[in-house]
Amino acid sequence: MTQEQPIIVAKHVSKIFTDPVEFRVLDDINLTVDRGEFVVLVGPSGSGKTTLMYALSTLDTEYEGTITVDGTDIKALNPNQLAQFRNTTIGFVFQFHYLLPDFTVLDNVSLPAIKAGLWSPEEIEERAMKNLTLLGVADQARKRSSRLSGGQQQRVAIARALMNNPKILFGDEPTGNLDTKNTALVLDILQDLKTEFHQTILMVTHDMQFTERADRVVAIRDGRIIQHEQQ
Amino acid sequence: MISRLRNNPLIKIAWVHLVSKKRQTIVAMLGVMFGVTVFIFQAGLLTGLQNYFIEKTVNTTAHIHIYNEVRAERPHVLDNVREYDATWKVVRNQKPRDEERRLRNGYQILRALERDPRVEGVAPYLGLQGIVRFGTAQQAATMAGVDIVREDQLFRVRENLIDGDMLRMQTIPNGIILGAGLADKLGVQVDDNIAIISSKGVVLDMKIVAVSKTGITAQDNTRAYISIRNAQRLLQQSGAYITDINVRLRDVNAAQAIASEYQARYQYRAEDWVAANANIFGVFRIQNITITFVIASILVVSGFGIFNILMTIIYEKMPDIAILKAMGYRNKDISTIFVIESLVIGITGGLLGLLLGFIASMIMSTIPLNIQGFVSVQYLTINFNPVFYLVAFGFALLSTAIAGYFPARKASRFDPVEIIRSR
Numbered sequence: 001m002t003q004e005q006p007i008i009v010a011k012h013v014s015k016i017f018t019d020p021v022e023f024r025v026l027d028d029i030n031l032t033v034d035r036g037e038f039v040v041l042v043g044p045s046g047s048g049k050t051t052l053m054y055a056l057s058t059l060d061t062e063y064e065g066t067i068t069v070d071g072t073d074i075k076a077l078n079p080n081q082l083a084q085f086r087n088t089t090i091g092f093v094f095q096f097h098y099l100l101p102d103f104t105v106l107d108n109v110s111l112p113a114i115k116a117g118l119w120s121p122e123e124i125e126e127r128a129m130k131n132l133t134l135l136g137v138a139d140q141a142r143k144r145s146s147r148l149s150g151g152q153q154q155r156v157a158i159a160r161a162l163m164n165n166p167k168i169l170f171g172d173e174p175t176g177n178l179d180t181k182n183t184a185l186v187l188d189i190l191q192d193l194k195t196e197f198h199q200t201i202l203m204v205t206h207d208m209q210f211t212e213r214a215d216r217v218v219a220i221r222d223g224r225i226i227q228h229e230q231q
Numbered sequence: 232m233i234s235r236l237r238n239n240p241l242i243k244i245a246w247v248h249l250v251s252k253k254r255q256t257i258v259a260m261l262g263v264m265f266g267v268t269v270f271i272f273q274a275g276l277l278t279g280l281q282n283y284f285i286e287k288t289v290n291t292t293a294h295i296h297i298y299n300e301v302r303a304e305r306p307h308v309l310d311n312v313r314e315y316d317a318t319w320k321v322v323r324n325q326k327p328r329d330e331e332r333r334l335r336n337g338y339q340i341l342r343a344l345e346r347d348p349r350v351e352g353v354a355p356y357l358g359l360q361g362i363v364r365f366g367t368a369q370q371a372a373t374m375a376g377v378d379i380v381r382e383d384q385l386f387r388v389r390e391n392l393i394d395g396d397m398l399r400m401q402t403i404p405n406g407i408i409l410g411a412g413l414a415d416k417l418g419v420q421v422d423d424n425i426a427i428i429s430s431k432g433v434v435l436d437m438k439i440v441a442v443s444k445t446g447i448t449a450q451d452n453t454r455a456y457i458s459i460r461n462a463q464r465l466l467q468q469s470g471a472y473i474t475d476i477n478v479r480l481r482d483v484n485a486a487q488a489i490a491s492e493y494q495a496r497y498q499y500r501a502e503d504w505v506a507a508n509a510n511i512f513g514v515f516r517i518q519n520i521t522i523t524f525v526i527a528s529i530l531v532v533s534g535f536g537i538f539n540i541l542m543t544i545i546y547e548k549m550p551d552i553a554i555l556k557a558m559g560y561r562n563k564d565i566s567t568i569f570v571i572e573s574l575v576i577g578i579t580g581g582l583l584g585l586l587l588g589f590i591a592s593m594i595m596s597t598i599p600l601n602i603q604g605f606v607s608v609q610y611l612t613i614n615f616n617p618v619f620y621l622v623a624f625g626f627a628l629l630s631t632a633i634a635g636y637f638p639a640r641k642a643s644r645f646d647p648v649e650i651i652r653s654r
């Protein structure tokens with residue numbers, strides 16, 4: 001796999017929910033994301049954006065079609081390999097921050113790196129502090145995560161997602177619960193990541209600020225991609 | 232905190248979970264502790280008493296007891312004459328024959344047994360029922376006619392004496408050793424003179440040379456040792472008359488085999504100590520089964536306590552589980568968290584239980600009780616057998632592991648997508 005190869009290739013991805021009624025939530029999705037690309041996914045509520053993100057980010061493997069991430073066919077991996085792959089290759093920021101509330105900020109951010117087992121405890125703390133500094137929340141490191149404001153927590157979640165140098169950073173409406181000021185802050189950070197670290201980013205959002213600054217906007221409706229808009 | 236997390240985040244997560252549910256965690260630990268404490272205390276108390284009783288009773292039973300088994304029932308005299316029609320049998324009130332309980336060649340057998348290398352000691356015995364009289368006071372008693380030195384070799388008579396001197400039985404021709412309860416009831420002590428009367432109407436004047444207290448109430452209240460010669464006089468019998476031979480073996484476990492060998496050889500009943508005390512062992516077995524059930528049910532209940540708290544934690548911490556999985560923690564990592572939690576509860580509760588059980592047993596064994604019942608004891612003899620401690624701890628861990636296994640498995644199988652979506 002050379003650098004020129006796209007990082008994500010989704011081919012004929014379909015998914016059907018049968019509960020409560022049969023419902024085609026993803027309908028023959030074909031999508032390619034290049035390395036270093038900042039792609040924004042838009043669409044009305046219920047159109048299948050979150051479902052697609054879970055499939056692309058390897059959390060969900062129950063679909064038809066194939067998804068290849070960084071040259072690896074996701075469905076070919078067993079659960080343990082999948083967990084390992086997720087740990088080292090993918091960072092995910094959810095709409096709700098999902099920090100472990102009883103742990104300190106530093107502990108939360110360290111968790112993926114401890115699982116990876118690639119660095120010494122000292123290196124992990126160093127990396128964690130570096131990421132927290134990058135996101136402007138280093139001063140909160142020793143606080144319990146539940147003590148932080150929503151905006152701060154979301155930035156900690158991004159710091160955590162970046163811990164293992166993921167090849168792709170996924171976000172599912174990461175600024176959905178933030179005010180305009182915090183949203184702009186997160187957007188600045190993401191753009192810095194893209195320009196400075198060549199970070200691949202795939203993000204669901206309703207925010208117009210994002211769609212303006214993304215490399216590409218993909219619109220989805222009723223489980224189908226209806227438009228690729230190159231900026 | 233951070234250094235522990237660095238080394239193992241699963242332990243840290245488990246710890247944080249338990250701390251966040253402090254009260255329930257403590258209750259679950261107390262459940263395990265209680266189970267282990269009861270286990271140790273009950274097992275120690277019960278087997279302590281049983282061992283005491285075995286030591287007292289079984290050790291005062293001969294390893295092999297040889298005697299002439301007198302059958303009360305015998306065929307009707309007419310049956311032996313010729314084959315009559317059964318309806319014509321009219322002779323009633325056939326008395327039991329005055330069959331002798333005597334061992335015919337008792338002393339010969341005794342000497343033969345003495346030469347058997349498997350035998351440690353042999354003692355002759357001639358028992359009878361009689362009355363002990365002191366002034367106007369009188370008590371029924373079991374007279375044990377014995378050779379006191381041989382008897383001591385088998386049953387440690389001397390160890391149980393609380394007053395007097397056993398060997399005076401040899402120097403004084405009419406010496407008698409009374410059970411402590413019997414002496415109390417009569418109001419006599421060593422060197423008092425008493426009379427004993429047999430069912431044949433023979434009266435002998437005796438001198439008390441010692442008082443014995445075995446701790447077994449029934450024996451202490453009724454038994455008196457006299458010489459075999461005096462027992463023969465009371466029964467108006469000659470000098471070769473004995474009814475029983477008691478044998479002490481070098482290997483107590485060989486009793487059953489040797490007993491049947493003797494029975495075949497001498498044509499007298501030879502009963503080993505296990506058969507003689509079969510009813511006691513039966514009672515012990517029932518006691519042990521009962522107590523096992525009690526303890527098992529306590530441990531099951533404490534297992535439910537652990538199960539309950541783990542399920543509570545799991546449902547409350549579902550988002551944590553989902554996020555850990557989303558960042559690449561495996562199913563096994565998740566179940567490890569909850570196994571750790573149940574083990575922490577089980578080990579802590581178990582260790583506390585061991586400690587408390589030991590302390591309770593210690594306290595119990597030092598409280599003077601002076602029980603006068605089935606057996607008379609001053610202190611409870613508690614069995615501190617380390618096997619109980621191992622088994623109790625093992626059971627605690629087992630019930631904990633089982634109680635933790637199912638919640639752990641459940642947590643590891645959660646689908647993170649479903650949890651994250653449902654928020």
Ligand SMILES: Nc1ncnc2c1ncn2[C@@H]1O[C@H](COP(=O)(O)OP(=O)(O)O)[C@@H](O)[C@H]1O
Nearest residue numbers: 017019020025044045046047048049050051052
């Ligand atoms: N587990 C599920 N079972 C059945 N339907 C579901 C399930 N999850 C999501 N859906 C439905 O699938 C559709 C798409 O959901 P989602 O991907 O969350 O949309 P979006 O993120 O674009 O709002 C919605 O109509 C939603 O109700």
Ligand SMILES: [Mg+2]
Nearest residue numbers: 049050051172
């Ligand atoms: Mg959504």
